[in-house]
Amino acid sequence: MISMHGEYRRHVRSGIRVPVTLKYASHTVETNTLDVSASGLRLKRPKRVYIRPGEVIDVEFPDKSGMNVAATVAYTGKSHIGLQLNLRRFSDTELSELYDIAPPWQRLIATGKRTLWRNSRRSAVFLANTWLRAPLHALARPHFVFAVYGNRQQAESYFTPWMAQRMPSNMVLGFIRNEGMRGLLVASQFMEEELEEDSNKVRFYLDQLQRDYPEVERIALVGRLPNFAMKAGIGMNEPLVEGSLGTRYMIWDVARQMHERPRYSQQNSIVVLGGAGRIGNAVCQDLTSLYDKVIGFDSRYEEDREIATDRGTVLQTSSPDHLRDEKLYIGLTTHGDAVLEFQQYIAPGALIADDTHPCVSLTARERLLERQITVEKVVLSHEEFLMWPRMPAWNNRDIPGCLVEALVLLRQPAVGQGDFSAFCQEAGFLGFTGRLISPLDE
Structure with a gap:
């Protein structure tokens, strides 16, 4: 959960389809979006239209008078075109306005997908750290552990307070492989601000890690965690690796x-x-x-x-x-x-x-x-x-x-x-x- 702001990469306005007009090379083409995010668009590729990656085109939104953007073609597929906005991003207000243009059924599907994704991830985290925890450990047989942390907003994307009460303090969030070496991504339920302020929680986190994984050869500490550990009087001795x-x-x-x-x-x-x-x-x-x-x-x-x-x-x-x-x-x-x-x-x-x-x-x-x-x-x-x-x-x-x-x-x-x-x-x-x-x- 190392600063898990990436959770928001899947923007809440994704999946919206609205009409757009493309202007490039003295041509005007009408199509519609397949996806809209803060930094770009995915468009339905019109028939007999070939736009090479790297081309810069103007995109207008007929249903939203006055809204137009310049974008670079990032990729083209058989049925779609990916665009990256140039020198700007859609604001939250603009995304909301585009979202409101879409038909109600599209908005319902977009909301449903978002809810399904969030709940599926929460369920997977819960299962991996309750009934499936022992089998996962036995299957992974990790050589190393990557110890990470997050903040409260980020944690809410992975588990609810109800789930937190029923899971171990150190949670498995992922599997890592590098050539023949296997590892696990493990996060503490203690938030970053808690670890920064309370050395006892740092000691508990790292002590519990070593009890949970007594056979691992290395425990890599993320970000500011080595600083927190040193402040808590914990030496960087094997298997701990401060990563500098x-x-x-x-x-x-x-x-x-x-x-x-x-x-x-x-x-x-x-x-x-x-x-x-x-x-x-x-x-x-x-x-x-x-x-x-x-x-x-x-x-x-x-x-x-x-x-x-x-x-x-x-x-x-x-x-x-x-x-x-x-x-x-x-x-x-x-x-x-x-x-x-x-x-x-x-x-x-x-x-x-x-x-x-x-x-x-x-x-x-x-x-x-x-x-x-x-x-x-x-x-x-x-x-x-x-x-x-x-x-x-x-x-x-x-x-x-x-x-x-x-x-x-x-x-x-x-x-x-x-x-x-x-x-x-x-x-x-x-x-x-x-x-x-x-x-x-x-």
């Missing part, structure tokens, strides 16, 4: 790719938002192998301090004035939307690689996009990785960086001794690759 090496490798690999983009190839500096944190401080040092100057920006710094390394310079600062001319950013703040506090200092055309938990919200991304600031999500991938069902807001083949360290250590335990270069070499050799992707809609 995996996260650092992911960010390093992504930062390397950012520099390789033609638009940013001349940039010799990068900003780490949240540079004073446990991960952020190490990341700043890591990135000096790629950039001449790394700016560690964090409100916790009381004064500017410049640190020279063998490869480059790290500037530790809390002054947003140092951001004005920068174009590349790594987001490591305690929550993604913290970037809005200093957005006015970020130059148009900047790119933020987001590895925050919870990550930059759709609303915040829209506000940043108005200033021509792009946000992309940081993930790691491996061709032999699979998570089922997928973790919300993630592709089922994309991996959180905090899990990767455990996956590497399962194969090469010796690389977990703090040698970052050795870990990077081993992770790359094993096929783990950092990527930047468009954030999934909420």
